[in-house]
Amino acid sequence: MQIILHTGAHGTDNDKLLRCLLRNQQQFAARGVSVPGPARYRDLLDETLDAMQTAAPAPDARAVLMDALLDDGTADRMILSNAFFFGPLRFAIRDGEIYPDAPARVAHLQRLFPGDRVEMFMALRNPASLLPAVIGKIGPHRENGVLGDATPESLRWSGCLARIHEAAPDVSMTIWCNEDSPVLWAAIIREMAGLPPGEKIVGGFDLLSEIMTPEGMKLFRAHLQRRPRMSEPRKRRVMMAFLEKHAIEEKIEEELDMPGWTDAEVDELTRLYDSDIERIRTLPGVNFIAP
Template sequence: MQLVLHTGVHFTEDERLLKCLLRNQDDFAKAGIRVPGPSTYRNLFRDTLNAMHKTEPSDVARDVLLDAILDDGKADRVILSDANFFRSPATALKEGVLYPAAAVRMRRMTRLFPDDEISIFMAIRNPASLVPMLYEKAADKTSAAFWGERGPTDLRWSETIQQLREMAPEIPITIWCNEDTPLIWAQIIREMAELAPETKIKGGFDLLQSIMSEEGMRRFRGYVDTHPEMSEAQKRRGIIAFLDKYALEEEIEEELDMPGWTEELVEQMTALYDADVEIIRAMPGVTLIAP
């Protein structure tokens, strides 16, 4: 069985993405793809992964989990979505490392499902905009706990992903930047479900609708309807053009509120993030979805 784990991260439209997956679950089911409701597995996986800190899973743990999730049904591919697979926002950044528990928890996942094909789908986000939100939720805001010997310019997603690859090399990872999500929303859904590029997705413009004016969306949908043969690349260029004219500025502008941070630091962190994305793009076993 193929097990797809959408691991967030936090504050990357993770719940909106899950809702879109659920909107398509009936069509997906015809292709042997199941999208269980989150209430059937989130607490179950949290408790199971936490318990594995002390003990190995039983021989029947995998079957028990799947029976609970699928309600004794069958599936070729199962998509599970939980930004807390790597732990909660309270411990998402510790001693200057993003999601330090991710690799260990995914290694535990391979022990739970030793004979299944696990894959990770994960959005990343500019630390300059993510860290203030994680800091607000942090269980321990002291400098020693949150930053350790590091600082804001030391944050690298490639470090977290490399740890995942080293500890669970059998798990392929698909990454995208949250900043690109409005342009690639439907593609993300299709790739999670392993569908053909031309497959129609319900809610394929859900995220775009949240950042574009009603007039802009009406005109954009009209544009798409009158150009049914457009490629994905052409459609993305259209999205960019319409956003340039009709974007809701209050929805796309971010207020960064982090004690001691300057505009120069934010610009430096953003440049480092852009460079880090290129490192991730070249990593073996990692696929980057980009416009």
């Protein structure tokens, strides 16, 4: 069986993606793809991962999980989504590292499913917006524990992903930038479900419709109807073109509320993030999706 683990940086569209998967649940089931509701597994998996910090999984751990996850016990592919696969939010950034517990937890997840092919899908987020969001949730009094002796400029997703690959080399990773999610949404869902490019899904333009004016979406859909055989790469370019003309500006601008930061510092963090993404594209075990 193929086990798809979906997560994403804090503040990415984790819940929206799960809702989209669940809307396609029946269609996917007909293709041998199971999308269990999160109530079935989130607490169970969290408890199992916590226990694996000090002990190996029980011999029947996989069977117990499958009993909880599958109604009839059959599926070729299963998608599990959890924003906290890498641990609680308070540990999202610690001592200047992004998700320092991720390598161990991915390795534990792989050991839970021996003999299965485990794949991870994950959205990244610009540290210039990730860091304020994390500190804003855990409280500014814990900021020193987040960065330690490091600086915001030292935060690198590539280091996190490289450590995951080292700890769990058989787990492939499909990665994208959350900033690109509206354009990539349908492609991400299809890859998770193992569907061919271009196959229709429910909600493929959900995020796009949130950041584009109603008039723009109407024109965009009419454009697609006139060109039913448009390739996926071409479709993404068309989305970008329509967004240039019809984007809702307040929906595409992120607020970066970090006391003491200047525009120049935010620009530098964004430049470093862009550079880091170029490195990520070349990392072993990574399939990077871009517009």
